Amino acid sequence: MVKAPPLTTRKPSPARWFHRLYALVYLTAISALLYHHISNLSSNSNSNSNSFSSTLLLLIADLVLAFMWITRQPFLMNPVHHEVFPENLSAQVGTKSSYPGLDVFVCTADPFKEPPIGVVNTMLSVLAYDYPAEKLSVYVSDDGGSQLTLFALMEGAKFARHWLPYCRRYDIMDRSPEVHFGKDPSLFTETSDIQTMYEDMKTTIQYVMDQGAINVHQLKDARTIKALGKWTAGFTRQQHPTVIEVLLKSDQDKDVTGDYMPNLVYIAREKNKAIPHHFKAGAINALIRVSTVLTNEPLFLILDCDMYSNDPKTPLRALCHFMDPNIEPKLAFVQFPQRFDNLNKTDMYAGEHVLEIKTGTSGMDGLGGTYFMGTGGFFRRRALIEYPTEPHRLWKEQNEHGDIMTLAQHAASCSYEDNTEWGSQIGFRYGVMAEDIYTGYKLHCLGWRSVSCHPNRAAFLGKTTITLSDVLGQSNRWCTGFLQAGLNKVGPMTYGIKFLNPLQAMCYTNYFFRAFWSIPVIIYAFLPQLALINAFPIFPKVSDPWFSLYMFLFLGANGKNLLDHALAGSMFIKWWNSQRMWLIMGCSSYPFSLLDWFLTYIGISTFEFNVTSKVSDPELSKRYEEGIFEFGVESPLLLMLGVTAMVNLFAFVVGITKVLTDGARLEELFGQLFVAGFAVVNSWPIYEGMVLRSDKGKMPTKITLKSICAALVIFLVFSWAF
Numbered sequence: 001m002v003k004a005p006p007l008t009t010r011k012p013s014p015a016r017w018f019h020r021l022y023a024l025v026y027l028t029a030i031s032a033l034l035y036h037h038i039s040n041l042s043s044n045s046n047s048n049s050n051s052f053s054s055t056l057l058l059l060i061a062d063l064v065l066a067f068m069w070i071t072r073q074p075f076l077m078n079p080v081h082h083e084v085f086p087e088n089l090s091a092q093v094g095t096k097s098s099y100p101g102l103d104v105f106v107c108t109a110d111p112f113k114e115p116p117i118g119v120v121n122t123m124l125s126v127l128a129y130d131y132p133a134e135k136l137s138v139y140v141s142d143d144g145g146s147q148l149t150l151f152a153l154m155e156g157a158k159f160a161r162h163w164l165p166y167c168r169r170y171d172i173m174d175r176s177p178e179v180h181f182g183k184d185p186s187l188f189t190e191t192s193d194i195q196t197m198y199e200d201m202k203t204t205i206q207y208v209m210d211q212g213a214i215n216v217h218q219l220k221d222a223r224t225i226k227a228l229g230k231w232t233a234g235f236t237r238q239q240h241p242t243v244i245e246v247l248l249k250s251d252q253d254k255d256v257t258g259d260y261m262p263n264l265v266y267i268a269r270e271k272n273k274a275i276p277h278h279f280k281a282g283a284i285n286a287l288i289r290v291s292t293v294l295t296n297e298p299l300f301l302i303l304d305c306d307m308y309s310n311d312p313k314t315p316l317r318a319l320c321h322f323m324d325p326n327i328e329p330k331l332a333f334v335q336f337p338q339r340f341d342n343l344n345k346t347d348m349y350a351g352e353h354v355l356e357i358k359t360g361t362s363g364m365d366g367l368g369g370t371y372f373m374g375t376g377g378f379f380r381r382r383a384l385i386e387y388p389t390e391p392h393r394l395w396k397e398q399n400e401h402g403d404i405m406t407l408a409q410h411a412a413s414c415s416y417e418d419n420t421e422w423g424s425q426i427g428f429r430y431g432v433m434a435e436d437i438y439t440g441y442k443l444h445c446l447g448w449r450s451v452s453c454h455p456n457r458a459a460f461l462g463k464t465t466i467t468l469s470d471v472l473g474q475s476n477r478w479c480t481g482f483l484q485a486g487l488n489k490v491g492p493m494t495y496g497i498k499f500l501n502p503l504q505a506m507c508y509t510n511y512f513f514r515a516f517w518s519i520p521v522i523i524y525a526f527l528p529q530l531a532l533i534n535a536f537p538i539f540p541k542v543s544d545p546w547f548s549l550y551m552f553l554f555l556g557a558n559g560k561n562l563l564d565h566a567l568a569g570s571m572f573i574k575w576w577n578s579q580r581m582w583l584i585m586g587c588s589s590y591p592f593s594l595l596d597w598f599l600t601y602i603g604i605s606t607f608e609f610n611v612t613s614k615v616s617d618p619e620l621s622k623r624y625e626e627g628i629f630e631f632g633v634e635s636p637l638l639l640m641l642g643v644t645a646m647v648n649l650f651a652f653v654v655g656i657t658k659v660l661t662d663g664a665r666l667e668e669l670f671g672q673l674f675v676a677g678f679a680v681v682n683s684w685p686i687y688e689g690m691v692l693r694s695d696k697g698k699m700p701t702k703i704t705l706k707s708i709c710a711a712l713v714i715f716l717v718f719s720w721a722f
């Protein structure tokens with residue numbers, strides 16, 4: 001018998017040997033440094049109290065650095081690369097009619113932060129997938145419970161009747177109309193007609209957005225009136241009944257060429273102020289249940305509303321993994337790593353996450369499975385919910401359990417989850433602000449596997465945050481969520497390690513404890529500098545052999561990081577920016593995550609999922625394009641940053657003055673001058689934002705003043721106290 005051509009291949013990266021060897025060498029150097037601190041500590045213990053405390057702080061900093069470094073290494077120990085061959089699907093699986101069905105979930109939460117026209121584009125891009133229409137259903141979950149969003153989707157559904165056949169006929173790649181028409185598409189006979197229709201739809205949607213509400217009495221179409229009439233008095237986003245609207249039905253609705261269209265369903269799950277709704281995790285669970293009632297397809301895809309499809313063949317790539325006879329039967333999900341279409345040339349806020357997305361995902365692939373990133377993941381329904389296995393489509397008005405829409409309404413109600421295992425054993429897991437990675441982790445603990453898929457052309461593209469405040473706010477939310485996942489009785493070091501590949505457990509540890517980076521970053525951002533203003537040496541002299549160890553550790557870490565970036569195809573400037581962002585987050589969002597985690601843990605505060613804004617302001621986008629820092633709104637995060645930058649600047653200036661007046665001290669203070677100088681170079685955009693700029697994106701004046709005052713106070717206190 002002829003062997004069928006493969007659907008997937010799996011190749012370990014040859015670079016793994018280099019990474020392993022390097023890790024061994026670097027580990028030796030780390031051990032030597034820790035030995036150095038400990039022996040210093042014991043010889044200092046009864047002499048000078050300042051040198052004892054500074055050595056102790058350095059030891060703490062370096063222990064945490066070592067811990068984070070060690071837990072990072074598994075990502076590099078066995079990276080594997082998967083390739084998929086969708087062209088072989090017909091030989092392996094058969095015709096399209098034998099493909100499994102696919103439900104697509106799109107989440108949105110706020111029409112003013114997530115403009116409905118964006119949601120419509122995402123919805124259209126997946127509705128137009130190259131997948132049999134009768135096997136495809138798109139569900140949009142609206143946690144904003146907004147008439148405006150439903151109205152936009154209804155307009156989008158009408159436009160889809162033209163858009164879908166157009167994409168099919170001309171085999172369009174960009175199936176988000178905004179992207180397609182944004183690329184000067186004057187190509188085909190219908191293009192300009194379709195573009196006019198699209199622009200009209202945009203205008204209509206923009207009109208209702210500007211109004212802020214819809215006057216049902218002004219509507220003409222009976223169907224729209226009926227649907228939007230559900231927003232009665234007293235309907236608010238926090239308190240309202242379930243709204244489910246079937247906008248397209250695959251056995252009734254035809255496009256303009258007479259072909260059937262996929263199902264399209266709008267869901268605003270019931271909300272009640274008194275009942276926690278668990279943010280996105282809650283939304284996905286409602287989607288899972290409603291779709292189980294309505295279409296019950298074996299696979300579903302989860303998307304954020306800003307992540308439009310960039311390649312209509314993506315489901316086929318996912319199928320290669322799910323249908324591969326040689327692959328794990330326990331494959332829970334296929335992750336297409338997040339990619340963005342709005343990054344600037346230098347990726348100034350390190351939003352591309354090059355190493356995480358390239359090296360990190362393939363690294364975990366080789367250890368049992370990559371983590372779930374919240375969007376761009378195709379799931380096997382069975383991994384999240386036990387459901388009747390007979391291939392049934394409940395898409396009938398009536399089934400043996402009763403009226404189908406009543407069942408669906410019930411599945412989206414607040415009380416549905418009472419006394420069930422939803423959120424703990426079933427569906428997306430609750431209680432952690434980073435529901436995505438946490439749920440993936442829990443699935444891995446149950447023995448499920450996952451893979452990442454890296455096609456050259458991005459499967460999805462979304463928007464990354466382009467102001468520093470947003471970047472830090474988002475990192476703050478993620479890292480607090482990670483801590484909730486890590487510091488809990490099912491954490492990776494205590495519980496996970498029993499079920500996972502130990503190296504995979506270490507990878508999760510590295511993620512979950514990311515906020516711990518703040519401990520060494522803050523110690524290194526203040527201790528050498530405050531000692532420097534007192535001309536108090538804390539590092540070995542330049543001529544001391546231990547100094548070379550420091551040099552090796554510093555250059556080795558940065559050099560390796562630079563090399564890893566280069567191996568992932570990234571440029572020098574992107575490496576520089578990513579190390580800068582690491583320092584910035586290390587002294588702002590990470591320590592705040594530790595604090596937030598602690599406050600939620602002891603019950604003083606509750607955490608909110610602050611939806612990131614996807615509204616773009618042309619002036620702001622222009623500054624971002626030009627690589628100018630956008631500090632954004634005043635916040636304690638910015639204050640921390642300002643104070644740190646100022647303390648380093650003062651210390652550097654004082655330090656330079658000291659060695660200029662007494663050249664002999666250069667040798668022993670060099671290490672500290674270098675650390676302060678490195679921070680000053682990294683902080684350059686912050687000083688610019690504080691004093692040299694006058695545009696709207698500069699550092700808020702209050703923060704500048706507060707930072708300078710706080711830095712002066714710290715400075716004075718420490719020059720007396722030493």
Ligand SMILES: O=c1ccn([C@@H]2O[C@H](COP(=O)(O)OP(=O)(O)O[C@H]3O[C@H](CO)[C@@H](O)[C@H](O)[C@H]3O)[C@@H](O)[C@H]2O)c(=O)[nH]1
Pocket residue numbers: 107108109110114141143278279280283303304305306373374375433434435436474477478481609610611612613
């Ligand atoms: O109560 C909520 C809050 C958010 N969302 C949706 O969740 C998605 C992600 O929210 P966003 O504000 O864009 O967060 P990001 O920080 O950009 O998202 C990243 O981080 C999240 C976890 O913190 C993951 O869920 C996301 O997939 C991942 O892209 C969006 O589609 C929202 O509409 C809801 O459906 N309900």
Ligand SMILES: [Mn+2]
Pocket residue numbers: 304306612
């Ligand atoms: Mn987002």
